[in-house]
Amino acid sequence: xxxxxxxxxxxxxxxxxxxxxxxxxxxxxxxxxxxxxxxxxxxxxxxxxxxxxxxxxxxxxxxxxxxxxxxxxxxxxxxxxxxxxxxxxxxxxxxxxxxxxxxxxxxxxxxxxxxxxxxxxxxxxxxxxxxxxxxxxxxxxxxxxxxxxxxxxxxxxxxxxxxxxxxxxxxxxxxxxxxxx
Amino acid sequence: xxxxxxxxxxxxxxxxxxxxxxxxxxxxxxxxxxxxxxxxxxxxxxxxxxxxxxxxxxxxxxxxxxxxxxxxxxxxxxxxxxxxxxxxxxxxxxxxxxxxxxxxxxxxxxxxxxxxxxxxxxxxxxxxxxxxxxxxxxxxxxxxxxxxxxxxxxxxxxxxxxxxxxxxxxxxxxxxxxxxxxx
Numbered sequence: 001x002x003x004x005x006x007x008x009x010x011x012x013x014x015x016x017x018x019x020x021x022x023x024x025x026x027x028x029x030x031x032x033x034x035x036x037x038x039x040x041x042x043x044x045x046x047x048x049x050x051x052x053x054x055x056x057x058x059x060x061x062x063x064x065x066x067x068x069x070x071x072x073x074x075x076x077x078x079x080x081x082x083x084x085x086x087x088x089x090x091x092x093x094x095x096x097x098x099x100x101x102x103x104x105x106x107x108x109x110x111x112x113x114x115x116x117x118x119x120x121x122x123x124x125x126x127x128x129x130x131x132x133x134x135x136x137x138x139x140x141x142x143x144x145x146x147x148x149x150x151x152x153x154x155x156x157x158x159x160x161x162x163x164x165x166x167x168x169x170x171x172x173x174x175x176x177x178x179x180x181x
Numbered sequence: 182x183x184x185x186x187x188x189x190x191x192x193x194x195x196x197x198x199x200x201x202x203x204x205x206x207x208x209x210x211x212x213x214x215x216x217x218x219x220x221x222x223x224x225x226x227x228x229x230x231x232x233x234x235x236x237x238x239x240x241x242x243x244x245x246x247x248x249x250x251x252x253x254x255x256x257x258x259x260x261x262x263x264x265x266x267x268x269x270x271x272x273x274x275x276x277x278x279x280x281x282x283x284x285x286x287x288x289x290x291x292x293x294x295x296x297x298x299x300x301x302x303x304x305x306x307x308x309x310x311x312x313x314x315x316x317x318x319x320x321x322x323x324x325x326x327x328x329x330x331x332x333x334x335x336x337x338x339x340x341x342x343x344x345x346x347x348x349x350x351x352x353x354x355x356x357x358x359x360x361x362x363x364x
Contacts, residue, residue: 005323022322033322038284040320041277051206053186057197127205150201157204 007031010148012141014134017065021135025148028156030124034134043131045124047156052125053146060119060137062111070111074104114138122146226258237261278321281314285332289339300339307336 007024014021024031032043061067081097084090122136122145136142186201223233225245233243237258250257252274262274288307292299311329 005321024322033320035277035280037280037287039277039279040322042275042321049205050203052200052202054201055199056191057199125206146201153203157208159204 010135011144012135012138014137016063021133023133023135023145025152030149032131032133032135045126045131047149047153049126050124050149050153050157051127053149054123054125055139055142055146056121056123057139058119058121059116060121061115062119062137067108067111070104070108074101074108077101077104275321278318280320281310281317282319282324282326282328282332285311285314286328286335289332289335293335293339301343304336304339304343307332308340311336 007026010023010025010030012023018036019034020036021032021034024033026044028048029044029046032045033040034043035041077097078101081094081101084094084097118139119137120139120142122133122142124131124133133145136145186199189198189200190196191198219232223243225231225233225248226242227248228245231245231247234246235244235249235256236242237244237249238255239257239261242258244256244258248258250259250262252262285307288303288310292303311332315326315329
């Protein structure tokens with residue numbers, strides 16, 4: 001954090017071959033940076049305006065490029081290890097290649113489990129918009145980041161003035177009355 | 182009093198949801214309760230029947246509660262907000278930027294992995310973009326100039342290599358021609 005860029009990075013970064021997304025915590029707003037390697041788009045969500053935070057658990061594969069590259073090198077190392085073994089190459093070479101292939105395969109298994117069980121979509125709601133936060137796509141990052149954001153929102157908006165359930169019912173009744181009138 | 186996040190399921194797709202709401206959900210915006218103009222009071226520039234409650238910090242117009250927008254500690258009218266105010270534009274109002282330094286680096290490096298012969302066109306393009314947009318504002322997230330410097334160096338090396346190949350081809354043709362004429 002510097003005077004020129006008064007933000008602190010929040011947990012969670014999405015960085016693929018082309019696309020990226022990062023979230024920054026500012027003094028009075030969240031600064032969302034999304035885009036590609038050619039351009040960036042910026043969104044600011046002020047703490048005073050945030051009405052709700054939502055985490056939706058769902059399966060997300062993450063970067064397709066990472067899947068393809070890992071699978072490619074896993075197969076290449078396995079093939080080279082087999083060729084080296086068949087041609088009577090040095091034992092350390094084919095063992096190294098097989099171990100490298102095994103490590104990449106285990107990484108693919110880990111990534112599959114994380115994508116299926118520990119992935120999510122995060123949304124932020126204000127009075128005028130409902131936006132996804134693309135950098136928060138893993139549960140642990142989402143919970144950490146939203147925990148920090150929650151603290152800031154509570155500092156700015158203060159405590160609930162009354163029972164939220166009663167407020168919700170009152171608002172629904174007011175809207176119903178307005179429609180009838 | 183603080184409400185805890187609620188775990189529930191979407192009624193449509195049954196997705197597992199964790200929802201946390203904040204007081205802003207039920208808060209009415211006091212600014213939308215615009216006051217009517219009384220005798221002798223200043224009116225809003227856009228809404229002549231509404232009382233002015235502030236001034237645009239850029240153009241000085243009177244603004245009602247609906248028109249005034251607070252950005253970066255200053256109050257703006259909708260027109261000045263739309264034009265970005267004075268130059269240079271407020272960073273707080275910017276919503277996008279083109280990353281010329283990244284474009285230059287991509288032009289210099291990606292052809293090396295995809296199809297090297299395209300470098301004949303992309304290397305000069307990389308140098309042009311890096312030099313032409315040297316002082317152009319880059320990302321709002323601070324970054325230094327290493328991408329542009331790397332793009333110029335890599336593209337320059339590619340051009341030198343291409344030039345060396347062309348010179349070698351020309352020299353080999355000349356040598357072949359001299360041998361043929363010598364015979």
